[in-house]
Amino acid sequence: MLVERYQRRVVGVALAVVHNQDDAIELAQETFVRAYENLSKFESRSSFSTWLYRIAANLAIDFWRREGRHVVLHGEDAENEISKLPTATGDSFKEVSRSELSARLKQALEELTPEHRAVILLREVEGMSYDEISEVLQCPRGTVMSRLHYARTHLRTILKDVAGS
Amino acid sequence: MAECAEISMMLGAFEDSELEPNEMQEVAYHLARCDSCTGVLADYSTLGRDLRSITAEPSLAGFSSAVIARVDRLPMPIFTRIARALRRQLDSVGAGLAWGSAAVAMAVVTIILMTPYAEKFANHSAPPTLLAKAEPNSPSDATTSEPTMADNDSHADISRLESENRSVAVWSEPRRDTTVIWLPDQP
Numbered sequence: 001m002l003v004e005r006y007q008r009r010v011v012g013v014a015l016a017v018v019h020n021q022d023d024a025i026e027l028a029q030e031t032f033v034r035a036y037e038n039l040s041k042f043e044s045r046s047s048f049s050t051w052l053y054r055i056a057a058n059l060a061i062d063f064w065r066r067e068g069r070h071v072v073l074h075g076e077d078a079e080n081e082i083s084k085l086p087t088a089t090g091d092s093f094k095e096v097s098r099s100e101l102s103a104r105l106k107q108a109l110e111e112l113t114p115e116h117r118a119v120i121l122l123r124e125v126e127g128m129s130y131d132e133i134s135e136v137l138q139c140p141r142g143t144v145m146s147r148l149h150y151a152r153t154h155l156r157t158i159l160k161d162v163a164g165s
Numbered sequence: 166m167a168e169c170a171e172i173s174m175m176l177g178a179f180e181d182s183e184l185e186p187n188e189m190q191e192v193a194y195h196l197a198r199c200d201s202c203t204g205v206l207a208d209y210s211t212l213g214r215d216l217r218s219i220t221a222e223p224s225l226a227g228f229s230s231a232v233i234a235r236v237d238r239l240p241m242p243i244f245t246r247i248a249r250a251l252r253r254q255l256d257s258v259g260a261g262l263a264w265g266s267a268a269v270a271m272a273v274v275t276i277i278l279m280t281p282y283a284e285k286f287a288n289h290s291a292p293p294t295l296l297a298k299a300e301p302n303s304p305s306d307a308t309t310s311e312p313t314m315a316d317n318d319s320h321a322d323i324s325r326l327e328s329e330n331r332s333v334a335v336w337s338e339p340r341r342d343t344t345v346i347w348l349p350d351q352p
Contacts, residue, residue, distance in 0.1 A: 003229040124213040
């Protein structure tokens, strides 16, 4: 069945944005309902799965903004944040204890904007290519690359702080 | 190193193998000489593993049934309702046609299979006197040649010819208690 085939990844996309399992499952169910309602609008320009993930991502981002849980940086604002980050240096955070690191990493993910969190989780957890992420989040490939760079540098900086403290 | 800032922008994409081949080559060349960028790359790799490990797989038990229940609760537009009702009717008519066709096919097969037995049964209950027409080569053959009908009928037991007239063959079938009169074609 169509739902069973895509449910895991649709939940994954929603989870990447909202970072809360209950909300993600609720949004994923809403995604399938919306897809059912708008099936006639589906054009074969992209694959069905990409169309489905895009609905999930849009719903999740809208949900996040509506809930007002976070100050969201958009477009240039977010990209400008990259320049404020310290340049990556070679000090590794390998020595930080795993549990401490995991806890801090979850917190650091919460601090990211949904757009940045979505990009890094879609890449690292869902294993999507840059082109897929670009289609799902409806942004240019270059934006995917810069958001990923920002998210990685940001997370690494936070984790390095944990390691240093 | 001067180019580290430029290379660091590409390290993530290098880790993801999403750079153009010439850029991959450029980053690989830099990494071979730069411990700092190699450390950053290792951190990105570790970061990816950590992100995967902290992301718990949500339980999806009952997910699809919940979706179906939500879809079922959707208000249906009037045209959709009509279309569905029509489709349901067509489906039942189609099923009726299918059953009807199957019944007709069964009946035809039964008739084909039963016909020989039915003929046999009809022969058993045939009237005691048969009048048949044959085409003997000449009127004189009528008495000398054996009647064709008798050849075809295994029950015929022709005992004797009873007619003196050469244009008419008459014989009895004692077993059936039947008299057969054989007439040539009339001019």
